[in-house]
Structure formats: C-alpha cells, structure tokens
Amino acid sequence: MTARIDWVRDSCRLLSGISAEFARTRPFDGLTIGTGIHLEPKTVALILTLASGGARMISTGNLSSTQAETVGYLRHRCVQVIGETTTDRARHAADLREVIGEKPGLLLDNGGDLFLGYLSDPYPGLLGGTEETTSGRTRLRPLAGRLDVPVLVINDSPIKQFAENRHAVGLSVLESYLRITNRMTNGRRAVVFGYGACGKGIAAAFRSAHALVAVIETDPVARLEACLDGFDVPARDDALREADIVITATGADAVVRGADLAVLRDDVVLCNAGHFPVEIAVDELESSPLTRRREAAADGIATLLLDDGRRVHLLAGGHMVNLAGPRPLGNSIESMDLGFALQARCLEAIANGSVGAGQVVVAVPRFIDERVARAFLDAYGTSVTRPADA
Numbered sequence: 419m420t421a422r423i424d425w426v427r428d429s430c431r432l433l434s435g436i437s438a439e440f441a442r443t444r445p446f447d448g449l450t451i452g453t454g455i456h457l458e459p460k461t462v463a464l465i466l467t468l469a470s471g472g473a474r475m476i477s478t479g480n481l482s483s484t485q486a487e488t489v490g491y492l493r494h495r496c497v498q499v500i501g502e503t504t505t506d507r508a509r510h511a512a513d514l515r516e517v518i519g520e521k522p523g524l525l526l527d528n529g530g531d532l533f534l535g536y537l538s539d540p541y542p543g544l545l546g547g548t549e550e551t552t553s554g555r556t557r558l559r560p561l562a563g564r565l566d567v568p569v570l571v572i573n574d575s576p577i578k579q580f581a582e583n584r585h586a587v588g589l590s591v592l593e594s595y596l597r598i599t600n601r602m603t604n605g606r607r608a609v610v611f612g613y614g615a616c617g618k619g620i621a622a623a624f625r626s627a628h629a630l631v632a633v634i635e636t637d638p639v640a641r642l643e644a645c646l647d648g649f650d651v652p653a654r655d656d657a658l659r660e661a662d663i664v665i666t667a668t669g670a671d672a673v674v675r676g677a678d679l680a681v682l683r684d685d686v687v688l689c690n691a692g693h694f695p696v697e698i699a700v701d702e703l704e705s706s707p708l709t710r711r712r713e714a715a716a717d718g719i720a721t722l723l724l725d726d727g728r729r730v731h732l733l734a735g736g737h738m739v740n741l742a743g744p745r746p747l748g749n750s751i752e753s754m755d756l757g758f759a760l761q762a763r764c765l766e767a768i769a770n771g772s773v774g775a776g777q778v779v780v781a782v783p784r785f786i787d788e789r790v791a792r793a794f795l796d797a798y799g800t801s802v803t804r805p806a807d808a
C-alpha cells in the first residue's frame with residue numbers, strides 16, 4: 419500500500435510542483451489547516467503539499483471511506499489524523515468536532531461538515547477555507563451570511579466539473595461496478611438518476627460499455643439535455659421496472675426508496691455515486707414489509723431477499739461506490755491532481771489575502787482556474803513540441 423501511495427504521489431505532477439514551490443514560499447507558516455476529506459492515497463498528496471507550505475495539518479476522513487493504510491502513512495509523516503475508518507455517524511461526528519476543537523485557521527471541507535461544526539462552535543481566527551463538493555455547497559450556501567469569511571467551492575470550478583465530475587466519476591463508477599460485480603454491462607438496462615456533471619459522465623461511461631442507458635431527472639431542462647444526448651428519458655417507475663442496474667448521482671435524499679421494491683425486477687443491482695449514503699434509502703429497503711432478509715452475497719455486495727423470491731443487490735452499502743467498495747481506486751489520479759491543485763491555490767489565496775472576505779460560498783476565482791489549467795497543460799506535456807524536421 420505504501421508503494422501505491424508513493425505511486426499516486428509521484429503521479430500528481432501539479433501537486434509535486436506546488437509542493438516544491440510551497441517549500442520555498444511557506445504560505446501557511448504558523449497556520450493550522452483542518453481537513454475533513456476522504457483519507458485515501460490521492461488526498462495524501464494534497465495534505466502533504468499543504469504541510470510543505472508550513473501548515474500544521476489536522477485531518478479526519480469522511481464517513482466510511484477512510485483507508486487504514488492512508489492513515490498510517492500520514493501519521494508516519496507527522497500529520498495529526500483524528501479517528502479511523504468508521505461507518506458510525508456518531509463516531510464520525512465526534513472526529514469532526516475534534517478537528518474543529520483545534521481551532522484551525524483554514525478549513526478544507528468535503529460535504530460541509532466542518533463549516534457546520536464551526537458555526538455551532540465558532541472561534542476567533544478562522545480565515546476561511548474551501549468546500550470540495552456539490553452536496554457541501556448546497557448545505558453551506560444558505561448559511562453564507564453567518565460564515566463571514568471566504569469559502570471557495572472547488573466543485574463550482576469548470577475544471578472540477580468537467581475533469582472530475584464528468585470524465586473521471588463516470589469512468590470510476592463503471593470501473594467499480596465491473597470490479598465489484600464482475601458482471602457484463604452489454605445489453606443491460608442501466609438507469610442513472612441525475613443528469614448533472616456526474617450523471618452525464620456515468621451515463622456516457624455505461625453507454626460506452628454497451629449498456630442501454632436511461633436517465634431520470636427532476637429538472638426538465640437537464641432531462642431535455644439527456645434526451646438530446648441520445649438517452650432514453652422514460653417515466654421513473656417504468657425505468658425502474660426495466661432496470662438491471664440503478665445508479666444514483668443527485669446529491670438528494672431517498673431517490674430510491676422502500677416503495678420502489680414493488681416494481682424492481684429480480685437480480686437488479688443498486689449503487690450510489692452521490693456524496694452522502696442517503697440517495698438509496700437503505701433503511702427503508704431493509705425494513706420494507708416486502709423484504710424477508712438481507713444476506714452478504716460477496717465482498718461489497720449485500721442482497722435483499724424479497725418475500726416473492728426476487729433479489730435486490732446493493733453495492734457498498736449505498737455509500738459512494740467508487741470510494742467505499744472493496745479495493746477502491748476512486749477517480750483518476752490526474753483528475754484529482756487538478757482538483758487538488760485548485761484546493762492548494764485557493765487555500766494559498768485565502769491565506770495571503772488575495773481573496774476578499776465577501777467571497778463566501780462562491781466558485782473558485784477565474785485567475786486560479788486559469789493558472790491551474792495552464793500548469794496542467796504544461797506539466798502533462800499536452801502541448802507537443804515537434805522536432806524541426808517533422
């Protein structure tokens with residue numbers, strides 16, 4: 419595992435460059451940065467980049483996605499990591515509180531939990547921070563008036579939208595489905611809930627794997643886009659009745675619920691790509707009067723046996739299938755290198771005061787997007803210099 423983390427770190431060309439620069443410029447000298455983000459190999463590269471800029475790092479993970487080897491790797495490099503892998507919400511909440519208890523000057527949040535923790539127990543000296551996700555932005559935006567410090571939403575950078583949410587999530591959800599189930603997608607009916615950036619990537623990836631893809635969207639404009647992109651957009655229950663694979667990517671609660679057991683076909687596979695494990699209402703499915711019992715079918719697969727003999731399979735317990743299942747790889751290293759370069763540059767800008775206090779729960783400033791885009795094109799050699807005689 420250490421070798422894999424080293425592989426990931428070595429592959430993050432943007433973060434490697436920023437890390438070397440931060441070691442000279444020390445933008446975070448004297449500051450503590452609190453992070454509440456998935457503790458997996460790619461975040462190691464980000465956390466150690468921030469540490470190389472002089473920050474004292476205090477980190478905890480997200481519910482269910484913390485990888486023990488990552489925690490060990492960070493602790494071995496003097497990063498203070500709070501907690502271990504857990505699916506226990508109360509335990510996770512206590513870990514987040516412990517991070518806030520250290521009164522970090524900057525917060526790097528993933529889902530809004532740290533900023534909500536700060537609001538319920540505010541302290542002086544918070545300069546601001548970043549929020550990684552759509553789900554976190556949705557929770558924090560109504561609270562912007564109370565936050566009063568710059569909070570930059572990485573998710574709302576166009577770079578994050580197309581590089582990670584669209585291109586990388588689609589491929590990693592497909593890769594996770596294949597790895598966990600070891601089943602073919604060809605000719606199977608896949609239903610994707612949500613046609614935001616993630617849903618677009620997932621729908622496209624499953625189509626490229628020869629599945630027959632339908633999209634369910636509550637927003638008629640996004641539904642129209644899915645239709646014009648060539649996807650079926652049937653009525654919700656009709657789609658579920660035919661589905662072999664159901665994937666949620668909405669950021670919303672209880673998108674697939676207990677009542678849907680009445681229409682799901684035998685042997686259907688359900689999985690979630692959204693940030694929180696709430697899109698598939700697992701409790702409702704398990705406690706439905708139609709459900710006889712739950713069995714573990716294989717690593718990462720639970721099967722609900724229904725009274726009439728139908729089987730409904732759930733991947734990764736309804737947690738993010740590309741990060742919480744067995745042997746998860748998550749999104750591609752390059753896509754995360756881009757997103758984390760945005761993180762590092764945003765935190766640097768807040769620390770040095772080049773982002774104003776009025777920028778509360780707003781997108782990444784354009785100057786940072788442009789800087790990171792140029793750096794990627796340079797670092798990954800996408801501009802090829804041809805030899806003179808070519």
Ligand SMILES: NC(=O)c1ccc[n+]([C@@H]2O[C@H](COP(=O)([O-])OP(=O)(O)OC[C@H]3O[C@@H](n4cnc5c(N)ncnc54)[C@H](O)[C@@H]3O)[C@@H](O)[C@H]2O)c1
Pocket residue numbers: 551552553554582583587611612613614615616617634635636637640667668669670673691692693694738739740749
């Ligand atoms: N798994 C990963 O690696 C990963 C990476 C990035 C983001 N995410 C998460 O994926 C989720 C989606 O992100 P996004 O950037 O695509 O969000 P988005 O806001 O761009 O799109 C969500 C779409 O879902 C639709 N929707 C909402 N409720 C619905 C419902 N009940 N049924 C059908 N459609 C519904 C919305 O209209 C919207 O078009 C978020 O929770 C985000 O945090 C996961």
